[in-house]
Amino acid sequence: MPQIAVLTGDIVNSSALSSGELDRAIETLQQAAMMISAWPPHDTKTATVFGRRGGDGWQTTLFAPGRSLRAALFLRSSLMSAGAFQTRIVVAVGEGALSDKAMNDPNYGHGPAFTHSGRLLEKLPRNSLMQHADGGPLSAAYLLADHISREWTQAQAATMALALAPTRRTQQDIAEHLGISRQAVAQSLKSAGYTAINAALALIETAPPERHHDA
16 A cells, blocks of 8 residues: 555534535635645645545545645645634554545545544544644644644735745745735745744655554
């Protein structure tokens, strides 16, 4: 079985949302997952598969495990930019089998990556909204990313979503896309911690790959 990342989550305080709002939150995450599939190098290595789990849950697979934290932050920022929404996100990397059905809905997937991701969400501490199943330094990075990103404003989240996508957008590109000034983009990125986050992501994504949760 190939090494994949499985990201599993649910919408925070979903009981306070209307059915329409909850649907919009899940649809926003689905659209963000589709955008991840379009990230360069535009091949099967960046493909994602998204599925809804129950009423407020979701799951997506990522065939580029090294980009898991970037993908998690992109999903969160995309969701937060759409309104007063928040999501828990857990990640497990390991072997995962995807049948033809699972290539359209990850709920049909199986393997250690799926098992560990689902179990981690079930036991996630109440004060944590993002975590990696491996523990150690990588989990520490997720804890810090969670602490920083959960405090983003809607405007910061919208800016970060565009900046996190590895498409080499300039601040002017982001400004034109959002209809704001370049100075506003620069201030938003600074206050959201983009420089440190981007540097950390670069270190994680260029680290030698490891094998995870194969049993």
